[in-house]
Amino acid sequence: MSGAINAVRRWTVWPMLWKEFLQLGRDRLTFALMTGLPAIQLVLFGYAIQTDVRKLPTVVVDESRTSESRALVQVLQNTDNFTIRARVADRAAATRWIERGAARVALVIPPDYQRNIRGGHTGVAQLLIDAADPQSSGAAIAGAQLAAQARGAQLLAQRYQLRAPVEIRVRPWYNPAQKSAVFIVPGIVGILLTITMTLITSTAIVRERERGTLEQLIVTPIGKVSLMLGKLLPFVLVGYVQMSVILLLGVTFFGIPVRGSLLLLYGLALVFIVASLGVGLLISTVARSQAQAMQLGFFFMLPNILLSGYIFPRAAMPEPAQWLGLLLPLTYFLDILRGVLLKGVGVRDLWQQLGALVVLASVLFVVSVRRFSKTLD
């Protein structure tokens, strides 16, 4: 170990850093990947992709035209899941709206709706939903059912002069406005670091091998440790800059709260960075060309986006998918990001995630450094 420390000399790491930053700044593809990608992700996931379903276009066929039917429409509208686009004459017209795609939902209230309610029967209305997209239709269905139940309970209470016996008052903590940006933007930090540490790092190393500069470096007295440090450190710095920029933009434009300690977050990020660098280094030892490294990198990104809980909740996944997710460093880092930023928790509540990350980081890094230093012989 002392030999390894002796091998790190300032004069060998500095030129590597200097050279790497010059290259990063001048290689257009890499530069675009590092700056353009985060910007696009932020805009896409911050603004465009809303996993929370709001304001589905809705048409109303009100054949009852009574105060009760108007009250029902109002109740649905209040859920914010529906926006009334039009009132149409009959069911056939409503169907045409849905078929054209101009409406996703049609509410049909029959002529006897108020009469049934007042007569002590059940007033039945119908909700037609374009359920091709299960996520948004699911939200619409749940919203409509809740609204109807609430309205029903209200009417019952009126009819029998009762107070509601049970009521649940919901307080959505951590993200009271239920905005998906608050959930997604912290995750972008994790995705971005994964891209930089695996994709960009591995292609940068493979490029050196492809062009023969790696061989050239091995012949110099630089030493393996300095060479590796010189190659990996720049990306750690780049990662921290990216993280800071996303956090800054997230706080400024998306109202992301910073409830916990940033210092803790940056510290824990290092463990995640080391784990991801391990993956990047591993890819660089397997890939024969830059194109292969890119492909492997994207292949690794896929489960990270799908299984880590970045967009899709892990709790909703089948068990095997959840187990696979446990193998990804990002899964734990997302918990850490959301925990520190949104909940303001400290390391005491994150020790499980930290432990898992430390294990993953040590295994990945040790294995890949070994493999990599063999390629240097």
Added chain:
Amino acid sequence: MTAAPVVRTRALHKRFGDLVAVQALDLEIARGEVFGLLGPNGSGKTTTIRMLCGLVLPTSGTAEVAGYDITTQSEQVRRRIGYMSQRYGLYDELTVRENLRFYASVYGLVGRDRDERLAEHTDALRLVERLDQRAGTLSGGWKQRLALACATAHRPDLVFLDEPTAGVDPAARRTFWETIYELAQQGTTVLVTTHYMDEAERCQRLAFLSRGHLIGIGTPAEVVQQFGARTVEDVFVMLQQRDEAAMPVAAGRS
């Protein structure tokens, strides 16, 4: 002092699995020599150079480069050698000046020392006019000159040139060889592999390798005489034909 050879190998062996790349190589190269390593493809030239540079470890045998053992003192060896590969090892995104600065710094040259050394060096290698051009946009000849400059900025005792003039036009080859002679006159030993016979004849001494064996060594004239041929090229062609004829047998033997 002058008698101590810069390269001395004893029974140097390199085996890749079943393939014997270099066998029982004994070689001595004197200081300030321009020494050519010749042989058909697969004869072991590149493997020999890679062993002497410390890029691959020998299977058995020993070698000293600049007075240090290549297996046990590889770091000392690396400080005293320069290496220019067929691929040049330049950073395309960096300018000529930046490439030079980078390689000089990696060899521990810093500050004013480095800048003075590089100024002198770029002058000698006639690179001054291209200092701010990106290496990736240079023509083959300029790239080659820059690669040589990067490999020699730290004033190595010995510089290895592995097929340095492949794909370079004749005029650039001529200037390149003038530079090599200048280096040798300053006391730098040059070990070069080449496929060009006119270049082989410019070397002060030659070694012919065939299927991993050293089969002839001496001045170009001596080598030609040893093989009873008229020119170095004849020797080369003769060896290549012999190798090709022996191929199937060789596979069975090894």
